[in-house]
Every structure is written in structure tokens, then in C-alpha cells.
Amino acid sequence: MSRPAQLSQLELSAYFAFTEVSSLLRHEVEKQLRDVGKLSYVQFQLLARLGDASGGSLRMTDLADGVVYSRSGLTYQAQTLEERGLVTRAPSPDDERSTMVTLTDAGRAVLAEVFPGHIAVVRGLLFESLDEGDVGVLERVMTRVSGHLRANPPRSAGGRKRKSGTSSHDFTG
Amino acid sequence: MSRPAQLSQLELSAYFAFTEVSSLLRHEVEKQLRDVGKLSYVQFQLLARLGDASGGSLRMTDLADGVVYSRSGLTYQAQTLEERGLVTRAPSPDDERSTMVTLTDAGRAVLAEVFPGHIAVVRGLLFESLDEGDVGVLERVMTRVSGHLRANPPRSAGGRKRKSGTSSHDFTG
């Protein structure tokens, strides 16, 4: 009850500019991914995550992370990517319940095709108008916010329905 | 050809943090809008835009702006909102081709219901971890970027298919 219910002029202005930039950036990134690699943004994130993983493999649940918010949604995307030959799926040797998703060479190739244009979009839209000081400031502020978000997982603006578990991911629940 | 093809470590870090924050913020905002007002994010933006317009009215094309990227998409949303009684549609007296979309009292009521929680989400996720200096810096940087985006309308990372017209909006074209 300590904080004002309204946002200050400065906060409002920051929020509007932030959403405008993020919407436009997202839209242009999606277009580039679709045009160059026939990938949706979610698919790109999944492939990129696999690309960063050791051996290009992850369990379904670990692959989901912040990218997808329902189990079935991930299954759908994994199927799509598998049909295109960009990933394979196989039961995990460790835990027969788990499915390991693995990036194929074709998957890596698509990632490689898509990266340069992706970076070009980000540079042209986000960084082109900023000097190095601005970038540093932006990095510091965004990193602080994201750290705060990780530390305080959103209670969905309400504050119920929390499990006590520690497991890596319960998707949405 | 003057700029490097890669992003610096600092830029990468800023970009990752930025997308993480914007994705999470977007997701939580969408959830709040859905739970409280049964609105999608796009619908909320359309209503909010009408709320800011004089008389609560806008032509379809002017309503679209950065919110929707295809004519048919806007028609679909306007229909949905009209069926729920949140807006009305009527031919413009000035130009018989145009449709004026007008916010109803019910539409304003839904906006009023949704605003406080919306602000609470934005505060809790975006501003809670920032001091006033951070907010000022964020505002300055985001405003600069958005100004740059407005001045240099994205060529969709390619550079073709541009009309010469000045008209307010050709949607995507």
C-alpha cells in the first residue's frame, strides 16, 4: 500500500516508448525470420536455445523455459520442427518419461541463415540511434529489471495458485 | 558497409535483457487484460487509442496505426468489439468510404476496469526495481530509439516495395 496507484509522467513516457520499440522490433524480427527462414519467433527461440545447449540437446521441459507456456504448445512446435527436419525427438536414456530434442545439421543451417539478418534488424532498429554510453545504460537498466523479474517470479498480478516445488518448470500449471 | 556485422558483448547483453523483459511484461499484461477485461492486447490498444481520441472516434485507417498490420485484421477486431458493445461503427459523413469507430460507454467502462491492474503490472514488473534516475535514463533512451524508428520507417530488413505516398497509413501494403 506504499506506492502510488498512478504512474508518473516520466514513467508513462518511458513505458509508452518501451512498448512502442519492443512491438516494432518484435514485428520486424518476426518478419525477417519468416522471410529468410520460414520460422516463427517461437520456433527461432527454440532452435536458438538448442543451439546454445551442449550437444544441441535438451529435454522438452527444459526447452520450454520462458518460450512456451503450455505443454501442448511445445509439443506442437516440436512436431512442426521435427517434420521440417530441424530437430529430432527421442526418449531420454536417463528417464524414460522424458523426450530429448536435438538440433539437426539442417536446424543449425537454418539458424546460420537467419542470424545475420536478425542481427541487422536489431542493430538497425535498436542500436543505430544509440551511442555506446546509451547502450551501456540500457544494458544496465534492462539487466537490473530482468534480474528482478527472475528473483520475483510474477504472481500474475494476483497472488494465488503457487506450488511449493522447486522443479525446473511447471509450465503454467 | 561501415558497421560491424556482429553485435558487441554489451549490445548482445542489452538485447537479451531487453527481449526478456519485454516478453515477460507483454505476457503478464496480456494475462491481466484477459482475466480482468476479457480483452486481447490488440483489443486493449484499440480501445485505449479510441479513448485518447477526441470524441472517442477514429476512422478505421487511423485507428490501425502501429496496432494492426492488415486491413482484414482490423475489421475482425472491430467486429468483435462491436459485438461486445464496446464500440460502434458507422459510415463517416465526410467521406462515405470511411468507417468511423466510436467508443461506447461500455467500452469506456471496460477500459476503466482494466487500467488499475494494468498499471500495477507495469509498475511491479518494469519500475519496481528502478530508481528515478534509472527511469529517466530508460525514458531518454527509449524515446530516442522510438524517434529514430518513426523517422526511419523500417524497410523490413530488405529495402523494396515502398510507396511514395504520404497518406496516414497503407497498413502493410
Added chain:
DNA sequence: TATTGTTATACTCTATAACTATA
């Protein structure tokens, strides 16, 4: 001819619930 908007249609994506199988 250009502009404004709608319609028809197809497709992508997401979420919920019921289900199977393993731990």
C-alpha cells in the same frame, strides 16, 4: 484509378482437458 473497408478462406498458434507411460 486510387482509396476505404469487408468478405471468404486458409493457416498458424495457443490452451484445456483427457490420456498414456514412467518414476
Added chain:
DNA sequence: TATAGTTATAGAGTATAACAATA
């Protein structure tokens, strides 16, 4: 019983192209 994942299904949203009407 809890966890991992799939399937069935339904619904929301988007885009393209063809269309009608007005400027």
C-alpha cells in the same frame, strides 16, 4: 501419486486475395 509428454479439440488471431463502393 507425481511427473513427462501426447492427443483431441476448440477458439482466437492473422494474412492474402477478391470484391464493392466511393473519391
